[in-house]
Amino acid sequence: MKTLELNTAIDIGFDFDELLRQVHAVGKTVLAVHAAEVDRDARFPKEAFAALRHTKLLSAYVPTEFGGMGLNIVQIGQVCEALGQYCGSSAMIYAMHCIQVACVVHHAQDSSYYRNYLWELVADQRLMASATTEIGTGGDLRSSVCAIEVSGREFKLTKKAPVISYGGTADDIFVTCRRSPESPASDQVQVLVRRGEFTAEPLSTWDTMGFRGTCSSGFTLTAAGDVAQIMPTPFDEILTQTMHPYSHIVWCSLWTGIAADAVNLARSFVRAEARKTPGETPISAIRLAEVDRVLQEMRHNVQSLTREYHELLKQNDPEAFRGFGFSIRTNNLKVTCSQRIVEIVGQALLICGISGYRNDSKFSLARHLRDAYGAALMVNNDRITKLNATMLMVHKEAF
């Protein structure tokens, strides 16, 4: 945690607005072009990631001292929102990658192995994935069945993971497991396994309603490596201080991007209507005004919690995360945004009417709507609400 504050300063002379313009350019010319095919074939968005690697965006959150862009969480959120406007699956993969990068940046800079890894990540634009959930734990991130086995300098592990997003494509995978075969289920560490050091035997396929390009199949992961690849910070700290808030912030940001694109499509549709009857505001424009209000609320909600997290990181103090208040607010953000995205895309669909309902129209909202319904399910809202219910029994609003 000594290094939490590194990414809170914007590098002087770095023009973030220019970078954001580049992100939108990549979005328009690459992500949007392949989005329909990625969705239809449920395939990895390889063109998008070639372009993101070319723009060095895979090391956007890596501090400048390791050659990265040194963006902060506020800026990463903006990048995710921008990407979400062009291809939900690409944006989701990018967001999940950033979460893993943040784990290293926040919790492993004391380790020479991980300092080297950050340099490699920048140079090779390595794509990081995560294997947290496990068959037998019912989706509870805070318990593991599999355990790491250490002998000398070498570790071994085998994990049956029901979901590893882009596990077939990722260069490196962060795996949670028990600290040792004797450890209780909650005493977990996070271990990096790297391409060439692991085998991933498919357990299940990924043929879903939305986010089809994330290719989140299940795998039996078998890996070996050096003990230096075990993260120096216990997983519960990484989860509380980084993985949990960071995930919900980047997910909500990209969902906002998907919602914003739906509203943009609705706006184009309303404008085309208005052109037919100049001087008269079409009825659909009233709906546009309504949905725009919900989008603003969603975006501001995300930005507000993102700023709160940014401020907590600036304090550079693990104690800042003490108590349940911030966790509860983070969970509230996720649940609310996952509902707003469905509401907004649904409203946009009403505006575009049959043109939005068609798969073969330039106003099609089919992919947006299918992606939108996934938001409530990836870490199920019911699970999150139950956690909040437990925490709220003892948490009081500060006065």
Added chain:
Amino acid sequence: MSDIETKLLNDVQAIREIVAQQGRLSVDVFELDTTSDLYSAGLTSLATVGIMLALEDRFNIEFPESMLSRKTFNSIASISGAVSQLAT
């Protein structure tokens, strides 16, 4: 044994029973030393909620938000310290 010592022993026993019921530990809490690390015995921050509510009920106290920390629930001894602090 003085009255105070007897009360302290009884309190520690009550705390152990509460941790045994609510802590979801992977080991028998009655086998642990009062200073043993409960987190490495499987305690999670979420399980501390149940422990805290049971302690509040048993000792007729109320934990402030500031004491909802790893430090408070780290061991039987630290819980016992927190309870006596709040009970006075």
